[in-house]
Amino acid sequence: xxxxxxxxxxxxxxITEPTSKKLWAKQGFHGGxxxxxxxxxxxxxxxxxxxxxxxAKGRKDLRMLDLCCNIGRHSQYLxxxxxxxxxxxxxxxxxxxxxxxYFPQLAKKGTYFWLPVEEYLPTVKDNFFDIVFTHGLSISHxxxxxxxxxxLARITRKYVIMANVKLTDGPHSRFWLTEFQRYxxxxxKLLQPEKEWCPKSAFNRAHALLVLKKIPKA
Numbered sequence: 318x319x320x321x322x323x324x325x326x327x328x329x330x331x332i333t334e335p336t337s338k339k340l341w342a343k344q345g346f347h348g349g350x351x352x353x354x355x356x357x358x359x360x361x362x363x364x365x366x367x368x369x370x371x372x373a374k375g376r377k378d379l380r381m382l383d384l385c386c387n388i389g390r391h392s393q394y395l396x397x398x399x400x401x402x403x404x405x406x407x408x409x410x411x412x413x414x415x416x417x418x419y420f421p422q423l424a425k426k427g428t429y430f431w432l433p434v435e436e437y438l439p440t441v442k443d444n445f446f447d448i449v450f451t452h453g454l455s456i457s458h459x460x461x462x463x464x465x466x467x468x469l470a471r472i473t474r475k476y477v478i479m480a481n482v483k484l485t486d487g488p489h490s491r492f493w494l495t496e497f498q499r500y501x502x503x504x505x506k507l508l509q510p511e512k513e514w515c516p517k518s519a520f521n522r523a524h525a526l527l528v529l530k531k532i533p534k535a
Contacts, residue, residue: 352415355387358394364508364526365452365480366394372448372476372528378402379447382472384434385455388416389423396423403427404446406437407455435463444474452480466493470500470531477502477529493527502529 358366373379377399383392386405389412396403403423410431416424430437449469456479459465469477477497494504506528 352388352409352411355390356419358390361481362391362394362452365450365478366391368478368480368506368526368528369395369448369450370398372478373400376447379475380404380445382406382446382449384449384451385453385459386412386429387455388412389420389427389429391450391452392427393420393423396420396427401426405429406434407431408433434459434465438465438468438472441468441472443471445472447474448476448478449473450478450480451482454482456482466496466502467500470497470502473502473531475531477531479527479529480525482525482527497529501532501534503532504528505530 369381378401380402381392381395381400381404383389383403383405386392386407387409388407389403389405392403392405403426405427406429408431413424413429413431416429449472456465479493482493494507497504504527506526509525
């Protein structure tokens with residue numbers, strides 16, 4: 318069996334999964350990954366948001382899920398554009414009170430859950446969302462023991478759109494393209510920069526845009 322520092326691969330997973338969840342569940346407002354860093358949309362947000370608008374084709378009533386949403390900066394952008402059926406989920410339990418403060422109308426009219434993704438998604442009905450979207454590296458912190466691609470395929474009716482994500486590595490390494498296709502989510506668009514956008518950053522290969530379309534089973 319392969320080992321690392323005397324631990325088996327399974328032991329390492331057991332150690333890192335709770336640590337990763339605790340890290341993101343209580344970030345607070347300030348700090349390395351504090352909520353204050355997720356209030357405004359950033360340059361990498363626009364590839365995601367423009368893609369969502371393009372796929373929506375003018376339908377403002379489509380039901381959308383903002384996965385790992387923090388306080389909902391991308392939802393707020395879409396809300397300001399007239400989208401009216403917005404949902405979100407994030408493990409950080411502090412997000413609710415800050416969403417009330419910074420995005421009060423979104424908090425009032427949207428539907429948001431502050432709990433782990435792997436606890437929320439199994440409660441969602443099949444084909445409930447037209448579009449599921451996510452931005453950033455949070456998705457790579459979801460435990461690989463949870464079959465996220467299967468549940469996303471189950472709850473999504475049309476598209477899954479992922480931006481600023483790593484496609485093959487992270488604390489819980491996933492091979493997203495292979496896993497999604499297994500459950501009927503087919504990649505129809507993949508954009509990744511030829512050069513690293515932030516060479517000194519650990520996240521330097523993160524800026525990718527992936528669009529998956531659900532293909533109904535024959």
